[in-house]
Amino acid sequence: MSEISPSRRRFLMAIPLAGAGIAGVAFWKMLSGMSAGSFDPHDIHAPAAGRVIPDFDLPAQAPGEGFSSTDLRQQTKPVLINFFASWCIPCIAEMDALLSLKKEVEIWGIAYKDKPENAEGFITRAGNPYTRIASDREGRVAIDWGVSGVPESFLIAPGGHIIWHGAGGFDNGNTLNALKAVLAKVPA
Amino acid sequence: MNPELGRFALALACTIALAQTILPLAGAQRRDVRLMAAAPGLAIGQLLALAVSFGCLIYAAVTNDFSVANIAENSAVAKPLLYKITGVWGNHEGSVLLWALILAVCGAAVAGFGRNLPAALRARVIGILGGVAAGFELFCLITSDPFDRIWPAPMDGQGMNPLLQDPGLAFHPPILYTGYVGFAVPFAFAVAALIEGRVDATWGRWVRPWTVAAWCFLTCGIALGSWWSYYVLGWGGYWFWDPVENASLIPWLSGTALMHSAIVVEKRETLKIWTILLAIGTFSFSLSGTFLVRSGILNSVHAFANDPARGVFILGLLALVIGGSLTLFAWRAPILTTGGLFSPVSREGMLVLNNVLLCSICAVVLTGTMYPPFMSLLFGRTISVGKPFFDAATIPLAIPIFALMGIAPMVPWKRARIAPVLRHLWLASILALVAFAISFWGLSGVLPILSATLAVWIVASSATDIATRIALFRTSPSQSFRRLLALPRSAIGAAIAHAGVGVTVLGLAGMSQAQHKIVEIPIGQTEHLAGYDWTLTGVKTEPGPNYTALVASIEIRRNGHLVTVMHPSKRSFNTQNQTTTEVSIHTNLLADLYGVIGDSHGEGPAATYVLRLHWNPLAPWMWLGALVMAIGGVFSLSDRRIRIAAPRRYQADNATMETTR
Known part of the structure; x- marks a missing residue:
């Protein structure tokens, strides 16, 4: 010293x-x-908005049809991508909200780190708001999307831009209102 | 009238605290005995004034005085009496008042227990504690006045967060705050030492008991918080790496390091500057952690009401306390003399290693907690840092600590060889190997196996440490017993606390094997989990004092024998339109059976219920281990040296030594 x-x-x-x-x-x-x-500081996920969706191609998850990033880019209307899992209680909680939201925007689901039979059972029990459902068994695609947990949703504009990103379930009124505010501005 | 009395008492406490800062500090500087002698009286006076103020707030809560804004927002007529009282500190304003009250208790404790301290040191310590207290009382008066009135007064209050209506949480804040605030005493000692320009062995000896006491409370507080989130939040988890949890873990880690480095100061008069820095750092972390959470900068699920204006005041206060003490450190620490040298393989070396590892974990947790807001400030993009980061970064640092914990207490001071120490530990090594073999066969995953092995190693080597010291089995049992009684309590306390760490680690290893299942079933259906049969036998609705509950009955059988019937419930609160889940836990201390009821779907006999069933092996051990750690700390506090020997030795030293430079 x-x-x-x-x-x-x-x-x-x-x-x-x-x-x-x-x-x-x-x-x-x-x-x-x-x-x-x-x-x-609470707006953790805002940066995802504005980015282009990552490339991916996911297998189908029964009872739906799988999809790839190309399918998503070719849409002419906004699509809500919803990451869910059968092991997630908030996902069950937001189901009612998703079922009513289905009338306003097309919802495509991605089953996150879930066994196909469990995810299928979940959709059969809880109701199916999804137009197409893909299975991300290992959660790799979720990493590219920047998902921090389930449920998490992204609103995709035609062409494949993320225009809105919400973490947490839609049973929370704030998340639902935020999405509706964005939807109102998007030309359908 | 009563709330005004409370506010007046608070203002009085603030005034006394200012006097408590200025008079003793000036007195110590000018060596004016009369001014220094004012310190204890002022500290006790401040405590009395604050106690009256706090009593007034409790009185307002108990008597349902809804003309007080704080009570109207956080209490309600229908709320049970216990929660009316504990609700006083369940909100921002009340908790700041409680914080100040505990700080005043610390000041009064130094005044009461510190009679043997040299007058100047005692005056300075009490003065610094008074200064910090004055700052928080001003904060309370100016930006978070718990006694603010509203007009017209509402007929009933808005209730309080039902999640907080829980005995565990009701007593969690006082214990946790005592831990946080307790570190103000080592902080004050460190600042006083910097002012005096002298740190010696006796300083280390005085600082240690205060550190140990604060550490015991913080340990219990963290464990209680973790237990609360385990049984109230109903996710089956016990630690979420949430900023609020990290805010308590960071000072705990640096406080644990402080507790160990103070031993080196006491025994070997070295690591002085480092110990001073740790003492300042630990209290700074306590302060900034809690108050950053309040300002809303840290993103948490446990958020208090955020108010940036309030944050600015807090930041000013932090700048004054932390900036002031670190400026003093930068100015005065270079003149402190450094102590003796030691070889890397020695008790000192082991304690340095302990400090390096603990501070590294502390730095990792700090980085992970502060990274998201800093990233967002600097680059405009945020990243959430979660469990994967913390697990990956802290576990490799924790494993060497656990391994060394077994050896370090037996390594001699100054210069040592490892081989003789290891020879003493042959039995502990064999037990650890047996544990490794058993866990290799019984557990899945590398980490759980390693944790279980290390846990047994820690407990066994702590026991060996004591057994070696009392020469167990090498002399007659009565001789060993006499030696045990003669052993310093701090050595026994350390062994107990280390064993407590082992118990906690074993609990963590057990919890890694937990199984759970989410099912949606109608009444009468049976599910199988972890060798148990769980049958939903019925669901009924029950009214409570201020809620209605949906109560499930789940029969749990093992091999056909009834183990227990559990009643998890879901409460809907009338006042706040909020629901909470009441977890039902059945424990036999080896494993917890844990049941939660979620939503129901459908009506009548076709109705189905979402149930979450968990089997959590060794779960209670995690918190029992923390309790054992705290018991070890309390045992160490009862050490005779701390109570009696320290002051005598100082007086002897003092006679031959110059008092200040």
Whole structure:
């Protein structure tokens, strides 16, 4: 320890202060951004919006027909992609909302990390809001989409742009209203 | 009248706290004995004023005084009495008041228990605690006044979050806050040492009990929080790496490091600057964690009401406390003398390794928690960091800690060889190998097998440590027993706490083998899970005091014998239009049977119910282990050296040593 020169020592002891100072400035910027509305820490998934959908080709999940990214890009109307799983309680909870949403927008489902027979049983029991259903058995495609959990939904514009991304179930009124607000603006 | 009295008492406490800061600190600087002597009285006076203030808020809650905004928003006539009282700290304003109250208790405790401290050090410690308290009381008065009135007063309150109407959660905040705030005492000692420009063995000896006490509370608080999320949230999980949980884990990790590095200061007068930094860091993490969550910067499921304006005040306060102490550190730490040298293989070396590993885990958790908001600030895009990151990054750092925990307490100071230590541990090694063989056969996955082995290793080597010290089986049992009584309590406490870690790790290993099943079944159907037959025998609706409950009856049989009948329920609260699930847990301490009722579909006999059934082996051990850790800490606090020897030795030292530089 005695080899450390006094000036070096002084420098080392100031590092914690510098670190805390940087963190403090950053927090202050976040807080001012929050009150100005330019920074929202709760809006975790916004960046997905605006991106182009990733390339994929998924097998069918009974009782539906599978689809690929090409099928999705060729649509002429917006499509809601809904990641779900039979092992997910919020997915059961949002089913009623999805069934009524079906009248406003076409919904395509992707069964996430789910055994095909379980997913089929789930759809049979809970009701089927999906026009087409694909199976992402290993969850690889979900990674490309940036899914953080199930249920999670993406609204895809014709051509394959993600125009809206919502994490969490539609049984939560806020998520449903956010989607409806976006849908109202999209030319159907 | 009563709320005004409470606010007045709060303002009085704030005034006393300011006096408590200025008078003793000035007195210590000018060596004015009369000013320094004011410190204990002011600390106790501040506590009394705050206790009156807090009592007024509880009185308002109990008497349903809905003209107080805080009570109107968080209480209701129909709420049970216990939750009216505990609801006082279940919201932002009340919890800040509780925070300040605990800080005042700490100040008064230093005033009461610290009679043997040198007058200047005691005055400075109490003064610094007063300064922090004054800041929080100002915060309470200016931006989060719990006594604000509303007019016209509503006839009934809006109730409180039904999730919070739970005995576990009711007592969770006070325990957790005591842990957080308790670290203010080591912090104050560190700042006082920086002002004095001197750290020595006795300083380490004074800091340690306060650190251990705070650590015990924080350990219990975290365990209680984890247990609460296990049985209330009803997801069968016990740790979610949520920012709020991480906010408590970060100071726990650095506090654990502090507790160990203070031993080195005490025994060998080295690692002083590092220990000072840890003491400042631990309290800084406690403060920033809790208050960043309040400001809404961290994204959490447990969010309190967010208010950026409030956040600005908090940030100013943090800048003052953390920035001030780190500035003092940058200025004064370089003049502290460094201590003796030691070889890498020695007790000191082991404790350094412990600190390096614990602080690395702490850094990982800190990074994972702060990464999303920082990414979003710097690059405008956010990433959620979750369980996969934390598991992958913390487990490789935790495994060497668990492995070393068995060896380190037996390694001698200054210079040591590992071989003789390992020779003592032959029995523990054999037991660990047996555990490895059993878990290799019984468990699936590399990590659970490794955890189970290490858990047995930790428990066995902790027992060996004590057995070796008392020469068990090498002398007569009565001789061993006498040695046990003569053994320092801190050594026994350390062994107990280490064994507690082993118990927790074993619980984690067990939980990795948990099985669960989600089913939707009609009444009368039987499901099989983990060797048990679970039959839904009935579902009925029951009214409660302020809710209606849907209660299921599930009969659980094993090989035809009835094990238990569990009644998970789902409560719909009348006031807030909110539902909670009441998990039903049957435990035999080796495994938990855990049942949850979800939604129902259809009517009459055709109705089906969503049930979630879990079999969680060794689940209770995770929290029992934490309790054992805390018991070890309490045992160590009863050490005679801490109570009696420390002050005497200091007085002897002091006679020959210059007081300040």
